[in-house]
Amino acid sequence: MVFDGNLSLKVYDLLKKIPRGKVTTYSEIAKVLGNMNLARAVGNTLNRNPDLxxxxxxxxxxxDGSVGGYKLGCGKKIELLESEGVEIKDGRIDCLEAYLFCFKGQ
DNA sequence: ACGACGGCCCTCG
DNA sequence: ACGAGGGCCGTCG
Known part of the structure; x- marks a missing residue:
């Protein structure tokens, strides 16, 4: 398994639960994992494990709604999101709340 | 074992 | 609204 790290396992598991057309944030994941400061580590992990x-x-x-980064380029990221119905304006999601997926209670 | 980055976040001028 | 600074965490060389 390429999922050696403990963190990546959890993160991956959470991401798999996100339905098409929905999104989440690094901080949300971090919170769910217990520590909001994990946000940076989460991003780092995803970057090192591009299991696209x-x-x-x-x-x-x-x-803040901005798409953030992506291993293959934020442009590609935006492209993918839009293809799922997420409306992005100037590299930013207008109504993040509308697309944000809630892990809490899952 | 150590130091340096990174798809970040939040607070304060 | 915008920019700068500080902080915390994991992975890689």
């Missing part, structure tokens, strides 16, 4: 097929990394955006 098994995990929809592109469904993770920044807390």
């Amino acid at each position: 097929v098994s995990v929809p990394c592109y469904r993770v955006v920044r807390s």
Whole structure:
């Protein structure tokens, strides 16, 4: 398994639960994992483990709504999100609340 | 074991 | 609204 790290396992698991057309944020994941400061580590992990097929990394955006980064380029990320129905304006999601997926209670 | 980055976040001028 | 600074965490060389 390429999922050696403990963190990546959890992150990946969460991402798999996100339905098409929905997104989440690095901080949300971090919170769910217990520590909001994990946000940076989460991004780092996703970057080092670009399992683009098994995990929809592109469904993770920044807390302010901006798409954030992507291993294959933020442009590609935006492209993918839009193809799922997420409206992005100037590299930013207008109504993040509308697309944000809630892990809490899942 | 150590230091340096990174798909970040939040607060304060 | 915008920019700068500080902080915390994991992975890689």
